[in-house]
Amino acid sequence: MDRAVERMLDSAAGCYAAAGRVAKGFASGKLRHDPMYAALLRLGCLPDRGVLADLGCGRGLLLALIAAASEQFGRGDWPAGWPPPPSQLALHGYDVNAAHVTLARRVLDGRARITLQDVRETRLPPCTAVALLDVLFYLDPDAQEQVLLHAAMALEPGGVLLLREADAAHGLAFLMTRWSERTLEALRGRPRGRLYYRSAREWVTLLSSLGLAVRTEPMSTGTPFANVLFVCRKAVTSDG
Numbered sequence: 001m002d003r004a005v006e007r008m009l010d011s012a013a014g015c016y017a018a019a020g021r022v023a024k025g026f027a028s029g030k031l032r033h034d035p036m037y038a039a040l041l042r043l044g045c046l047p048d049r050g051v052l053a054d055l056g057c058g059r060g061l062l063l064a065l066i067a068a069a070s071e072q073f074g075r076g077d078w079p080a081g082w083p084p085p086p087s088q089l090a091l092h093g094y095d096v097n098a099a100h101v102t103l104a105r106r107v108l109d110g111r112a113r114i115t116l117q118d119v120r121e122t123r124l125p126p127c128t129a130v131a132l133l134d135v136l137f138y139l140d141p142d143a144q145e146q147v148l149l150h151a152a153m154a155l156e157p158g159g160v161l162l163l164r165e166a167d168a169a170h171g172l173a174f175l176m177t178r179w180s181e182r183t184l185e186a187l188r189g190r191p192r193g194r195l196y197y198r199s200a201r202e203w204v205t206l207l208s209s210l211g212l213a214v215r216t217e218p219m220s221t222g223t224p225f226a227n228v229l230f231v232c233r234k235a236v237t238s239d240g
């Protein structure tokens with residue numbers, strides 16, 4: 001891995017040090033071993049400015065990474081060939097898990113606004129970007145569609161919706177992804193918790209029906225999973 005990328009991931013994970021070894025270890029492992037976080041910056045998926053709503057932000061990993069990346073770029077230390085990270089993006093996170101919200105607030109320390117809220121009830125302000133990363137599979141199909149509709153409506157013209165989900169048509173790798181998530185749910189004390197998946201093609205159809213232009217990026221490199229990132233752009237003008 002490029003040294004500048006390593007420094008950025010370490011710096012983002014370092015935000016969690018004050019919350020203890022377990023929190024820092026989790027952040028470090030997730031940021032290093034899940035290819036999505038660095039890829040969002042490498043692929044230039046995030047806008048330079050405006051408002052990012054990270055729905056189901058969890059412990060705030062993406063927000064901590066953006067904050068760390070902006071600081072590192074400001075010091076002139078940046079991976080060669082990567083687009084600049086956001087410079088003036090207001091960071092808003094929403095999550096229903098009180099422990100995650102408390103941790104995210106603590107580690108982000110004023111660099112992001114974190115709200116304890118169910119994304120099914122969140123009323124979004126106008127947004128330049130909305131992230132839904134590994135969240136919608138917890139919601140039933142109707143709720144998934146309602147959340148996506150609301151996100152698409154909240155997006156400003158030219159804004160981007162970033163969705164990551166598993167591709168239910170991806171054979172063994174999908175079965176591995178679902179097994180892993182079910183195991184995590186059981187460990188959280190929800191052995192019967194239902195998870196709701198769609199194929200990548202079904203996601204593209206749904207997102208396109210909301211008027212979004214969709215590009216897909218495989219997002220499981222180096223892992224046994226079947227994750228896909230959907231980069232969805234709202235047209236710049238209302239008539240497309």
Ligand SMILES: C[S@@+](CC[C@H](N)C(=O)[O-])C[C@H]1O[C@@H](n2cnc3c(N)ncnc32)[C@H](O)[C@@H]1O
Binds near residue numbers: 095118135139
């Ligand atoms: C697998 S974690 C992903 C966290 C974060 N998006 C990331 O990629 O680092 C899923 C998160 O979604 C949150 N979540 C699940 N259902 C939710 C809901 N209805 N409203 C808000 N957050 C929800 C969970 O609390 C958890 O923090």
